[in-house]
Amino acid sequence: MSRFLNVLRSWLMMTSIIVVGHSLQSFRDHTFLYENIYTGKPDLGEKAKTCILCAVNGLQARTFGVWTLLSSVVRCLCAIDIHNKTLYYITLWTFFIGMGHFLCISILGMLVGLRHLEAEPGSRQKKRN
Template identity: 35%
Template sequence: MFPLSLPYIRGGKLPYWLLFISIVSIFNSFQSYQKDLSLTKRVYNSKPQEVTNLSARTFGTWTLITSIVRLYGAYNITSPQVYQLTQFTFIIAAFHFLSEWLIFGTTKLGKGLAGPLIVSSLSLGWMWYYKDFYVF
């Protein structure tokens, strides 16, 4: 389905970042289906009692869907539609984690929240800044 190497896009590194984030997210998604919820509870550390097997699997499914979109974004970085969909995955992720922190209080700023916030904001900024470089 996907070639072994990403298309060479004028020396850009963004497709490789998206591929890396996709692979990491796929593994994170699979861990959400395990009975051990300790990793998911690290993210939602203010109210870990609210993390259930059902919520973890739902989160894992959502993560898997975004991983697939980001994987397509890595391989189709010059497509405006795929580029925008990939950007939206980071917007939605940032919204989710920020709202869980600032509105719902299920997480607090720390190791569990820092990773998703850094990845979503870095990726979104990178994609916004370099859009004209990739999309033509």
């Protein structure tokens, strides 16, 4: 396996562990979302600021928690079996979907990793047969 794929596996595992923490925090206290994640509040009147803080309720926090937990599991599984192309593409899509909220380097890493993955000889297929 190429060195880049090993680094990518480590990166995926690290992001998976971090995301589990965010997920658990979302279930524990919904104020975590607007205090630590959605901190970019525009300078609005005091009444509008209060409405933004109230907009993140328990249901939204749990929905965020479930999404992050699911993406964590998918990323962890991809780190374990990075040669599974279906799982690889699903993991890549977790980053694209998450990009709606957070822009991160993971998408670029997954795209470069896909190139390395396709460049490797079919040794993985021979082992399965």
